[in-house]
Amino acid sequence: MMNGRPQFWSLLSPAVFAPAILLLLGTPDAGVTQEGGLTFSADIAPILYENCVRCHQPNGIGPMPLLSFEDVRPYASRIQRKVETRQMPPWHLDKTIGIQEYKNDISLSDFEIEQIVSWVDAGAPEGDPTKLPMLPDLPDGNGWQLAERLGPPDFVMESPALTVAANGQDQWLIQRTPFEGVIDQPRYVRATELKGAYPLGVRVLHHGHVTLGSRPLGRQGIGKSGDVFPENTGMLIQPSGNLLWNLHYFPIDEDVPNTRAMTAVWLHPEGYEPEYTTNGEIRFTADAGGGMPWAGDIFIPPHSIKVQQGTHVLNRAALMTSFRPHMHMRGREQSIEAIYPDGRREMLGKVDNYDHFWQISYQYEDDVAPLLPKGTVLLITTVWDNTADNPINPDPRQWVVFGQRGVDEMSHVWVGMTYLSDEQFETLSAERARLTAEQDDR
Ligand code: HEC
Structure with missing residues (x-):
C-alpha cells in the first residue's frame, strides 16, 4: 500500500x-x-x-x-x-x-x-x-548499461547457444568455455555486466552467473544492472582456466532460437594495485540448500505462510555495498539484519513486496553502506506465501521443497561484500564518522 x-x-x-x-x-x-x-x-x-x-x-x-x-x-x-x-x-x-x-x-x-x-x-x-517535455535519450537495448559511465569494456565473452521454445519449461544452461588468451597476466577487475543477447535473449534470460574459478565475471537478473566495485577496490583474476556459465532461461510467448548470454568486463589499468579486494556478490543462505527436507531445509505446507531464518557470523570485518533477495514464486518478504558484537540490532534492508520476475540489487549510497565489524551476525529472514492469496502461486495445494524450478523454492540473498582487515575497517569507520559529523554540522 x-x-x-x-x-x-x-x-x-x-x-x-x-x-x-x-x-x-x-x-x-x-x-x-x-x-x-x-x-x-x-x-x-x-x-x-x-x-x-x-x-x-x-x-x-x-x-x-x-x-x-x-x-x-x-x-x-x-x-x-x-x-x-x-x-x-x-x-x-x-x-x-x-x-x-x-x-x-x-x-x-x-x-x-x-x-x-x-x-x-x-x-x-x-x-x-x-x-510535453522533451523525450529523454532512450537507452539502446543492444548497448552495455555501464558503458555510459565507464566507456567501452576491456573484453566481452559469449556463452554457448541455447534455444528457448515458446511455451516450454524453464531451462538451464550449465557449460564451460575456455578463458585462455583473453588476458596475458593477472589483472584486477573493476566492473562486470552480464546480459542476454539483444533483443529476445534479454527477455528470456531470467538470471544467470558466469564465473572464472571462484571469481564472478557477471551475475545477472531481470532488473539488475552490472556490478561496479567501490572506489579503490578490485577483483583479481588469473589469465587461465575456464568460464562456467550457469544461465536460467524462462520461456516467453515466442521461440527464441540459438540465444546466448554475453558478459562485459572492465579492468583496472595494468599494474594497478587496489587498496581493497573483493569477490563481488556473495550468497548468504537462509535454507540449507538441500533437496528433500531435513533440518534447515525448505518444507512449506499447503495453504500456509512460512517463515525461515538463517544466520551467518562474519569472521572478518566487511563493507556491504548491495543486497539482492532471491526466492521463487512463493516468496513474499526477505530481510537482512545485522546483530553487532555489542548486541545492537539493525535492519539493513527489507523487501516486503517481492516479485519473482524481478531480481533487483539494492545498491547502498556510499555514505550509508553498512560497515560490519568482525563478529557481526547477519540474520536473513524469508517469508513465503503458499496460500491462494499469492497471485502467482501455481498451486497452493502443494507441499513445496527446495529446487531449481520456479515452482520449487529457494531462500538466499546475494550480498555485495568487500572483506576488510581490522586496520582497513578502523580507517573506513573513522572516515565515516568524520563525514557524518560534517553533515551534522551543516
Ligand atoms: C526496469 C524496467 C521497468 C521500469 C523502470 C518500469 N517498468 Fe513497467 N514493466 C516492466 C516489465 C518488464 C513489465 C512486465 C513484467 C511485470 O509486470 O512485472 C512491466 C509491466 C508494467 C505494467 C503492466 C502491463 C500489463 O500488461 O499489465 C504497467 C501498467 C507498467 N509496467 C507501468 C509502468 C510505469 C507507469 C512505470 C513508471 C512509473 C514503469 N512501469 C516502470 C519494466 C519496467
Missing part, C-alpha cells in the same frame, strides 16, 4: 467523488501545476519520462511503450493500479524500515503516485500537447 496519505485517496470512490476530486485538485497542496487539473502533457509525462520509459520503449524490456499520450491512454487504469501498489516501477523495498538511500532507487515519491492516481481518477486528460 501507499505511504503518506493512503487513507485519503482510497476512501474516495472515483465515480461518486470525481467532481469533489477535481475541486480538490484546484487547491495548491494537491500539487496542481496548471488550472483545470492534472494533464498528461504537463504533469504525467514528466514522471513517466523520468521513471518508466527507459524500460517502456520499443527497445526496452517493458511489455509496451509509454512514450506518447496514445501509448499511455489505454493503460491508464493499469498504470494507476501498478503504481498505487508499488509494483511499478519495480522497487520492492519496505519503505518503513531499514536503510533507504540507494544509488539505483527508481521508486516514485508519494507525491508522484498521488499525481498519477488522481490524474487517472479525473479521466486521464491529455491537456495541451505543446506542454
Whole structure:
C-alpha cells in the first residue's frame, strides 16, 4: 500500500467523488501545476519520462511503450493500479524500515503516485500537447548499461547457444568455455555486466552467473544492472582456466532460437594495485540448500505462510555495498539484519513486496553502506506465501521443497561484500564518522 496519505485517496470512490476530486485538485497542496487539473502533457509525462520509459520503449524490456499520450491512454487504469501498489516501477523495498538511500532507487515519491492516481481518477486528460517535455535519450537495448559511465569494456565473452521454445519449461544452461588468451597476466577487475543477447535473449534470460574459478565475471537478473566495485577496490583474476556459465532461461510467448548470454568486463589499468579486494556478490543462505527436507531445509505446507531464518557470523570485518533477495514464486518478504558484537540490532534492508520476475540489487549510497565489524551476525529472514492469496502461486495445494524450478523454492540473498582487515575497517569507520559529523554540522 501507499505511504503518506493512503487513507485519503482510497476512501474516495472515483465515480461518486470525481467532481469533489477535481475541486480538490484546484487547491495548491494537491500539487496542481496548471488550472483545470492534472494533464498528461504537463504533469504525467514528466514522471513517466523520468521513471518508466527507459524500460517502456520499443527497445526496452517493458511489455509496451509509454512514450506518447496514445501509448499511455489505454493503460491508464493499469498504470494507476501498478503504481498505487508499488509494483511499478519495480522497487520492492519496505519503505518503513531499514536503510533507504540507494544509488539505483527508481521508486516514485508519494507525491508522484498521488499525481498519477488522481490524474487517472479525473479521466486521464491529455491537456495541451505543446506542454510535453522533451523525450529523454532512450537507452539502446543492444548497448552495455555501464558503458555510459565507464566507456567501452576491456573484453566481452559469449556463452554457448541455447534455444528457448515458446511455451516450454524453464531451462538451464550449465557449460564451460575456455578463458585462455583473453588476458596475458593477472589483472584486477573493476566492473562486470552480464546480459542476454539483444533483443529476445534479454527477455528470456531470467538470471544467470558466469564465473572464472571462484571469481564472478557477471551475475545477472531481470532488473539488475552490472556490478561496479567501490572506489579503490578490485577483483583479481588469473589469465587461465575456464568460464562456467550457469544461465536460467524462462520461456516467453515466442521461440527464441540459438540465444546466448554475453558478459562485459572492465579492468583496472595494468599494474594497478587496489587498496581493497573483493569477490563481488556473495550468497548468504537462509535454507540449507538441500533437496528433500531435513533440518534447515525448505518444507512449506499447503495453504500456509512460512517463515525461515538463517544466520551467518562474519569472521572478518566487511563493507556491504548491495543486497539482492532471491526466492521463487512463493516468496513474499526477505530481510537482512545485522546483530553487532555489542548486541545492537539493525535492519539493513527489507523487501516486503517481492516479485519473482524481478531480481533487483539494492545498491547502498556510499555514505550509508553498512560497515560490519568482525563478529557481526547477519540474520536473513524469508517469508513465503503458499496460500491462494499469492497471485502467482501455481498451486497452493502443494507441499513445496527446495529446487531449481520456479515452482520449487529457494531462500538466499546475494550480498555485495568487500572483506576488510581490522586496520582497513578502523580507517573506513573513522572516515565515516568524520563525514557524518560534517553533515551534522551543516
Ligand atoms: C526496469 C524496467 C521497468 C521500469 C523502470 C518500469 N517498468 Fe513497467 N514493466 C516492466 C516489465 C518488464 C513489465 C512486465 C513484467 C511485470 O509486470 O512485472 C512491466 C509491466 C508494467 C505494467 C503492466 C502491463 C500489463 O500488461 O499489465 C504497467 C501498467 C507498467 N509496467 C507501468 C509502468 C510505469 C507507469 C512505470 C513508471 C512509473 C514503469 N512501469 C516502470 C519494466 C519496467
